[in-house]
Amino acid sequence: MPEGPSIVILREEVAAFTGKAVERAEGNSKLDKSRLVGQTVQSFRSWGKHFLIELDDVSLRIHLLLFGSYRINERKQSSPRLSLGFANGELNFYACSVQFIEGPLDEAYEWSADVMGDAWDSRAVLKKLRARPRLLACDALLDQTLFSGSGNIIKNEVLFRTRIHPLSLIGELPAAKLRELAKEVRVYSFDFLRWKREGKLKANWLAHTKTTCPRCKIPFVKAKSLGRSKRRAFYCERCQKRHGDSEKVSVNAPVAEE
Template structure:
């Protein structure tokens, strides 16, 4: 599933389409009125978290890439697109295996930009307030909560927790204030590092914990476990990532499945 920085890249690539007119819309989407898109000007593009947004005159289109979605700009895959937009100059935007939904044209009414870790309007104090309101939440779940950290995905989650030396089964309410602040600050900082490395095609080379086998600090095997309510993969060091609150060891109230090493 693409994380927020990847949606920023798509947004930047699609920005030159703003001002063009949709000549024809097609695809196998059953959730939007394709025939009503023909002749509409594309007023702008935006991203919020993991959502890519196309703003038209009377509506906006929200595209979520789910687990296996993809896009092509001015080229096509050997597959039927969920949505294909052909513009008046012949340029194309093609979206595959994704969710497409019509929403209101006023994106400011649809989204709170303060919750997007990549947005200029990001509000760290608001994120801390939302976290403090859920003291029993596991940090591995909190970082994936899109209402708090829109755009953060599993890679960012694992790398942030490794950076700040916090065990994924720690609870929000048990975190010391400096660790809570670090959690929020690093969620944003790592997202921008992710963006930089993604553009350089060096992202994986910078991973310290995600999908790794050995802790680069302690030189011991990393643990891999499917943790929290989402059961997403967590990679963490049993020595340098401290658990604050929660249950001891790798057990959790969410029937967590775990493996001892990566």
Template sequence: MPEGPSIVILREEAAKFRRQTVRKVSGNSSIDLERMQGRRVVSLRSWGKHFLVEFSGFSLRVHLLMFGTYHIDEPKPKPPRLALEFDNGTLYFYTASLKYVEGPLDDSYDWRADVMSPDWDPALARRKLRRQPDTLACDALLDQDVFAGVGNIIKNEVLFRIGVHPESPIGALPPRTLTRLVAQAREYSFDFLEWKKRYVLRQHWLVHRKRDCPTCGAKLAKAKLGMRERWAYFCVRCQQLY
């Protein structure tokens, strides 16, 4: 599943379509695609894992799910879920979920929860976490209401960075450790963004999809943990279970 930094890259790569008019729209989505025909793009925004094409009065929300992709100007051989054609190129989406968001985006999205946003509010994240003391750390980091944009890669790497076992309840974490968890959710996301732009992201993974701990050399544990049952990679020696 594309994580927040990947959606930021999509937003940046699609920036040339801002202020452009949709000349032709097509695709195999069940929503009313014709609604966008002839409409001018006001802005292109992102919130967490959502890519947002804003028009006057409504917006299109694109979620790339687990295996969704996008292409600009060069289509794939299979039919797209959506193709938006402009005077200066075409934006294609494949295996994506599409939904219209009515009214101003500020009424639907709290930008303070987006770890990639300049409006990110770590104090708000900490307050939300304190209200769910029984939530496991591996689930808390994937809570999009708290950490919009954080996905499984970021989750695994953040927990290793701060030395926390993924099954540690949030309420058991010392205050300083909780602060580090919140801070690293954002810091690692921006590291992810930089590495992905340089095509070296996988080279920087410490535990995600790895076999051995880079610190102690022990074999890493691998298990589907938490209520979401997402794969966790962690070191039982280096990551403390609180």
């Protein structure tokens, strides 16, 4: 599943279509595609993993889900979910979710939650985190209402960087450690973006998909389905400290969120 930084790259790659009118709208999406023809692209925006196309009187929300993809000025052999044609090229989306958003985007989104956005507000996310003390750290970093754009790569890498065990309870983290966690999600997201542009993202992974802790030189724990989010996790039992009811929380039965 593409994470926030990858959607920022998509937004940048399609900039040439800004201000262009949609001349053709096709695909196997069940949306009324005829409504799009003749409308002008006012802007391309992103909120976390959502790619947003703002048109004259409606916006499109595209989520690439687990296996979605896109092509600019070229096509795959499979049928697109949505294909938009412009005078200067075309934009094709595959295996994704496509929805209309009625009304202003500023009324539909809380921009301060987007870890890649200019409106990111760390104080607001800290307030939300403190209100959910029984939330597991591994689940917090995948909660899009807290960290919009953070995905499994960001989760594993940030928890390793901050030396936080994924089964730690948010309410048990020291205040300084909680602030560090919130800050590092944004810092790592921009590292992710830079490495993705350079084609060096995987080369810079320290924990995600790795087998050995680069700090302790011992095997990582690999969990196939961790927390309520049930996503893969890679972590070190020695240097990533487990905060909270560690004897009451297990990989298979995480503490329920209050």
